[in-house]
Amino acid sequence: MKVSPKKEEFLQESLKLIHEKGFKATTMRDIAERLNFDVSNSYNYIKSKQEILESFLFRTSNEFHKTIDNVLDSNYSAEDKLKSLISSHIRIASEKPYEVALLVNEWRNLKEPKLNEFVTLRDTYEKKVSKLLEDGINNKIFKQMDIRIATSVVLASLRWFYDEYTVKKNEKNLNPIEFERQIVGFILSGILL
Amino acid sequence: MKVSPKKEEFLQESLKLIHEKGFKATTMRDIAERLNFDVSNSYNYIKSKQEILESFLFRTSNEFHKTIDNVLDSNYSAEDKLKSLISSHIRIASEKPYEVALLVNEWRNLKEPKLNEFVTLRDTYEKKVSKLLEDGINNKIFKQMDIRIATSVVLASLRWFYDEYTVKKNEKNLNPIEFERQIVGFILSGILL
DNA sequence: GTCTATATTCAGATAGAC
DNA sequence: GTCTATCTGAATATAGAC
Structure with a gap:
């Protein structure tokens, strides 16, 4: 359109x-x-202020869903699927930081029935991530963890990232690829040397 | 009072x-x-709606500051300081989930000059965390990472946690200690087996 | 401590002229 | 596509009686 x-x-x-x-x-x-x-x-x-919110939110949500669906449909190992998910997330957040910020911070200003529709999409997305992590645990690639905690903590590790591309941070001009490398390192193996 | x-x-x-x-x-x-x-x-x-926000926000912020100051003042290694910080965060968030939720989600509804005051406190808190991580990196306890990324990702890993104690999640009755064990495991060594 | 009444301000949205 | 004017509803806050 x-x-x-x-x-x-x-x-x-x-x-x-x-x-x-x-x-x-x-x-x-x-x-x-x-x-x-x-x-x-x-x-x-x-037509209304709500329309601004709705159009951006569902468009961006849709983009994340398409991305994770492609990742899950691939033949990658759980580890490479996770890496691919991180990479995609960082790409979207660096390309469209304000859209992602809206997704993270303003979804609850939606009104019914759109709010319910959005929350369902969000829950579905989380379930997809949980599925990926669960497969990795079952295949002894990821360590034994409570699935809900693992899902929350992986998503939380990614969610803040848009902010590096909204305000005038990023003075050091770290590019998205280097960011990605560091985030992958953190999520996969933590901060201990 | x-x-x-x-x-x-x-x-x-x-x-x-x-x-x-x-x-x-x-x-x-x-x-x-x-x-x-x-x-x-x-x-x-x-006296005003703002007063509700202000009283909770500064009280809770103050609690986090006192906690991290004690941690930094201790003679623990960087690793044990970090573990202690995680432990404290989880304790506060599980004891006062709604206060922490307010701190995370609603601070930007403060009006000047309180807003500026709050942001300064928040920045100071982040700098304290950065200091801890930097010491750990310099002492070869933590791996080499961009400090800002490390700080953001560690704080993001903790920030979502209040939500486990607000809504009717936590059906499995994981207690805070077990949560803490898993979060420490994640932040220190990631999810790879 | 509770109410009724009200002042004030401001927001989303529409009608209709140019 | 831009404006002026206006409707409608709602929110914070206060005054003052009981």
Whole structure:
């Protein structure tokens, strides 16, 4: 679906503002002001404030699902599947940091029934990760761990990463590949030498 | 400072509601309704909605700071300091899950100058963790890693944990000590067997 | 400590002229 | 696509009676 350049600009500017201030704290007036026009014009591009949230959230969620489905469908070992998952996550988060930030921080501002739909997608994603880890444990590739803890801790290790590409951090210009190498090292073998 | 039982109930109920719906989405009316009285009564206990947020946030932040200061002041090795830090974090998060949830999720709803004050405290905390990790790397106890990544990933591995004690998860009744054992295992040596 | 009433401000959204 | 004007609802907070 084609989107006019103006609409695209509107959405991207909304995305950044929402990231800065939070969804609830960002008003339609804030967005309009940033774009130098009146509030009422915002409704040329969207039907409601919720629509901004929904369109980004489901699009990004979808991207993560497609990615993990491809990983799980592959013939890689559990270890290489995990590496591939980490790599994909870091690629998406570095390419679309604001979209990922929205996914992580603002999903609970969705209203029913979209909220329920999203939570289901999220749970499904977690189950896919659990499946991967469980296979690795059963094949004696990963150490024996409680699956829920392992899933939470692996996802948590990845989830913060978008923030390296939103604000003006990353002064040292570490590139995503080097980041990936270090995160893989951490998740697979921890920090002990 | 003594707090009347009624005020304590008011604050605790506020805390849970804010956790469920988010700070901005939770209205004073919501809280009053939950306690079966009119909105106006809420102001018998607090001067403003912001005050709820501020009191919890700085109290909890303070607790984490005291804890890490004790850890850093000890004569433990870097490895044992890290283990002690993990242990303390898990203890606080399991004892006061809603307070920790607020700390993690709602700090950015603070208003200036409190917001700035909080962010400074938070940055200081991160620097203390970085210091610990840096010492461990210099002493060849931890592997060579980018300090900022190491700090982020260690903190991210711990940050999600409050959630095990808020909702009705934890069906398997894993106790905090077993959780701690598994998290220590993950952070120190990863998931590879 | 509880209520009713109200002041104030502000947000999302729409109508309709240009 | 832009504006002015406006509707509607809701939220924080206060005053003052019981």
